[in-house]
Amino acid sequence: MSNDHYVPQHYLRAWANDLEQNKLFSYKLIEHQSKVHFKKDGSVKTSSSQKNLYQISDGQAFAEFETTLMTPEVDTPGSAIIKKVRSCGLGSLTAPERFQLASYIVILEARHPDTIRKMDISEDDLQRIFKEIDGSNGTSRQAMDDVKSFMLSIRPSLGTAASGMFAGWGHGQEAQALLSKGWIEIARTDKQGFFCSNYPVGSFEDYAAPNAAFTFPLSPSRALWCVPLEVKLKLEALNETKRKVAMDEACKMVDIFTLGKATEAYSLVADPNPFIQQHLGWMRRINSRQWSTYFKLMMEDSSYG
Numbered sequence: 001m002s003n004d005h006y007v008p009q010h011y012l013r014a015w016a017n018d019l020e021q022n023k024l025f026s027y028k029l030i031e032h033q034s035k036v037h038f039k040k041d042g043s044v045k046t047s048s049s050q051k052n053l054y055q056i057s058d059g060q061a062f063a064e065f066e067t068t069l070m071t072p073e074v075d076t077p078g079s080a081i082i083k084k085v086r087s088c089g090l091g092s093l094t095a096p097e098r099f100q101l102a103s104y105i106v107i108l109e110a111r112h113p114d115t116i117r118k119m120d121i122s123e124d125d126l127q128r129i130f131k132e133i134d135g136s137n138g139t140s141r142q143a144m145d146d147v148k149s150f151m152l153s154i155r156p157s158l159g160t161a162a163s164g165m166f167a168g169w170g171h172g173q174e175a176q177a178l179l180s181k182g183w184i185e186i187a188r189t190d191k192q193g194f195f196c197s198n199y200p201v202g203s204f205e206d207y208a209a210p211n212a213a214f215t216f217p218l219s220p221s222r223a224l225w226c227v228p229l230e231v232k233l234k235l236e237a238l239n240e241t242k243r244k245v246a247m248d249e250a251c252k253m254v255d256i257f258t259l260g261k262a263t264e265a266y267s268l269v270a271d272p273n274p275f276i277q278q279h280l281g282w283m284r285r286i287n288s289r290q291w292s293t294y295f296k297l298m299m300e301d302s303s304y305g
Helices: 009-015 066-088 095-110 113-118 123-134 141-153 155-170 172-179 229-236 240-260 274-279 288-299
Strands: 003-005 023-030 035-043 049-051 055-057 062-064 182-187 214-217 222-227 264-267
Touching: 009 023, 009 066, 009 264, 035 274, 055 155, 062 066, 066 095, 066 155, 095 155, 095 172, 113 155, 155 172, 182 229, 182 240, 214 240, 222 229, 222 240, 240 274, 240 288
Parallel strands: none
Antiparallel strands: 003 049, 023 035, 023 264, 055 062, 182 222, 214 222
16 A cells, blocks of 8 residues: 655655654645644645555556656656755756646646546446447457456546556646746745645646636745736836735735645644635635635735735
8 A cells, every 4th residue: 555645745845844854734624524624743744645546456456656657757857846946946947847847737736636536437438438439430349348348447547547647648738838828936035935735736727728827836935926928028017116016916826826726735834824724725615606706805815924
């Protein structure tokens, strides 16, 4: 049995509060109780993880892609990029390194348990797919029967398999869409720092949406804000005073999105934060049509900070 981290430990350790970088001030949303529990001794090793998350089975044999794919192909190179941008900033990254960071971010969403569940296919869905294939495919009956038998045998793991394929080979289009945005680095030096969570990639929309914007806390003191290019140009044209106001608002926006789809949150501050306790998982609790309205209310919430 493996404890698979869908948010890597190397990333989480930036929010650790001990010298060994193992402990977190953590919040956990208990959804069926609508409660948030705060712990001063949360563990990096058990946070943002799930048992056997990346295991694929046909009921008899088992395979996994935590050690064969996620660690060597995503986490190890991603760790080097995250370390570089934390110490030297976004401006230090080469074009290939920017693509690596974009890939790292989109894969973080694809490897999350919520995404894996969304990619699951029911047996009824499979049967509908088989029916469509039967009516339009010239493949031999025996070959089709073999494929159907195999797909049905691993059906409970299809979402997991899809996540692995996306992480390994299918993330290029989304990474390019993210890369085509205007990248803005947001810095802060206050004691609170940016929040972190078990769903740190924040947005309302899909990567390909023209007006989509994305947030990602790189560390407690740095965050990435990806916006349409015209928005970045407008921000760069602001005078120093207005730009500072915009960046202060952007800091809060990063934290709001970091909490949105999460069930766990991590903070640098030892005392319970009422803003986190009230809003953790806010995008999970309301209809997507209400997200924009709720977001505006949170931006005005005086309990922040």
